[in-house]
Amino acid sequence: MSRLLVASLPARTPSSLLDLGAGEGALALEASSRWKCLDLVTVDVDHHASRVLAQQxxxxxxxxxxxxxxxxALEVDLCRRLSQEMKWRPSAAVCNPPFLVPAWRKGYCSIVEDAGFSGALPAITSTDAATLFLAQNLRLMEMGGTVAIIVPDSLVSASKYQRFRETLLAKYDLQQAIRLPRGAFAGTDALAHVFVVAKRKPANDLVRLSVLPALGAKVKSIYVDRDRAAKRLDYFFHASQQQQQHPPSLALADIVVDLRRGSFNSAEVRASPAFVLHTTDIHQAMRGTWFDFTGGDETYRDERFKSAVIAEAGDILLSRVGRNAADKVIGVLAGSIAISDCLYRLRVGPDHRVSVLRSLTSAAGESWLKAHAYGVAARQISKADLLMLPVEPL
Ligand SMILES: C[S@@+](CC[C@H](N)C(=O)[O-])C[C@H]1O[C@@H](n2cnc3c(N)ncnc32)[C@H](O)[C@@H]1O
Structure with missing residues (x-):
């Protein structure tokens, strides 16, 4: 992963290279192998890590x-401290920031403002550290310099970061966004990407979106225009749309009667006096079938189920979250069943039920669901995205 990240930087030897949050220096070491005479500055709160790096x-x-x-690394005056360490501003940077939402500090506003991201970030209580590390890198870097940074999937896919993506693409030259394979980092299943950002105005209207399908595999790329790329900086999302030769004649939004998630969280499912259907109850063999839930009707008259979301005959149930969400899609043939908040209840008119269930479970539907799911850890599909699902007529 370090090699891919460092290789994505321009070939010329940088006048100096910065690594914020360097830790034991996986990225800095890789950069030092590529450029033997590098002027390297590393920053980390952890002192022990720097000793290991120096030895290496x-x-x-x-x-x-x-x-x-x-x-x-997120101190506002880091600039002053660094100018004592390096003569010039860095012309390149590598960064693997912590994946967390930090407690907001006043100084972060200056970092965000200097990088031009004011008003483009979500609420301060839900802003990922990665945006601050990216902003700090861009702020410190010389004009024309390039940073390669690992970011969580939220920055790439979440709607709360749409304004951020628009601003990033308008103010900077995003040279490449590379989707990494899950499990790319030891000990975590997080979905992460590499952003390669040059500190200058964008050179053209196309953005290169790439994917590393597996460790050691070859990177694949497509080019997407800037406006569309801002929706998601994700290779799979756009590749699946480019494969669709014609725009769908019918989308789920055109025929949906009701779409809502269940009302019971996992603890309530466990404590419930009556059976509540959860994602773990839907097995591979049930996928795409119409299932008979006759038998639970009486219990659901209980007071506790008054405001519960109950699925009835004709409804389609699908998983909202989880790695294998695309596998967990079934129809309700008869009876009624309360559902957990990890499931969506989808209601369409009788004429469309079969075609919608088939569209959700076809090979094309499965890849569509996978391409539109987002999230750093558990993948999820949003209601807004689900409503865009193309429905194949029978
Ligand atoms: C995900 S690790 C990456 C380490 C290394 N760059 C790598 O790629 O293996 C994040 C590093 O950032 C450091 N870190 C976290 N918050 C920091 C902060 N506010 N300032 C400086 N370093 C920080 C941690 O100590 C840790 O070493």
């Missing part, structure tokens, strides 16, 4: 210059 550089015979700054 020495062992590998690094011929450049390395300085480590033990400091919070």
């Amino acid at each position: 550089l020495q062992r590998r015979g690094f011929a450049g210059r390395h300085r480590h700054v033990q400091q919070d």
Whole structure:
């Protein structure tokens, strides 16, 4: 992963390279292998990590210059501290920030403002550290410099970051967004991407979206125009749309009667006196079939089920979250069943029930659902996206 990230930077030796949150230096070490005489500056709050990095550089015979700054990388005055360490602003940066939402500090506003992201970020209580690390890198970098940074899937896919993506694409030259395979980082299943951003106005209207299908595989790319790319900076999302030769004649939004998620969370499902259908109850063999739920009707008259979402004959149930969400799609043949909040209840008129269930479970429907699911850990599909599902007529 480090090699891919460092290789995505321009070939010329940077005048100096910055690694914010360098840790034990996986990225800095890779950069030092590519450019032997590098002027390298690493920053991390953790002192121990820097000692390991210094030893590694020495062992590998690094011929450049390395300085480590033990400091919070998100300090507003980091610029002043770095100018003591490096003569010029960095012309390249690598970064693998922590995937968390930090407690907001006043100084973050200046970092965000200086990078031109004011008003483009979601609520401060839900802004990922990655946006702050990206902003800080762009703020510190010389004009024309390039940063390669690992970001969580939320920045790429979540609607709360749409304004951020629009601003990023308008103010900077996003040279490439690379989707990494799940499990790319030891010990985590998080879905992450690499952004390669040059600090200059965009050179053209096309954005390169790439995917690394598996570790060691070849990167595949497509080009998407900037306006569409802002919707999602995700290879699969746009590749699946480009494969659709013709726009669908019918979308789910055209025929939906009701679409809502269930009302019971996992704890309530466990405590419920009557059976509540959860994603784990829907097995592979049930996929795409019409299922008979006759038998539960009496219990659901209980007071506790008054405001519950109950699925009835003709409804279609599908998983809203989870890695195998596209597998968990069934129809209700008869009876009624309360559902958990991990499931959607989809209601369409009798004429469309069969075609909708078939569209959701066809090979094309399955890849469509996978391409439109988003999320760093558990994948989920939003209502707005689901309503765009193309429905194949019978
Ligand atoms: C995900 S690790 C990445 C480490 C290394 N760059 C790599 O790719 O393996 C994130 C690193 O950021 C450091 N870190 C987290 N918050 C920081 C902050 N506010 N300032 C400086 N370093 C920070 C952590 O100590 C940790 O070493």
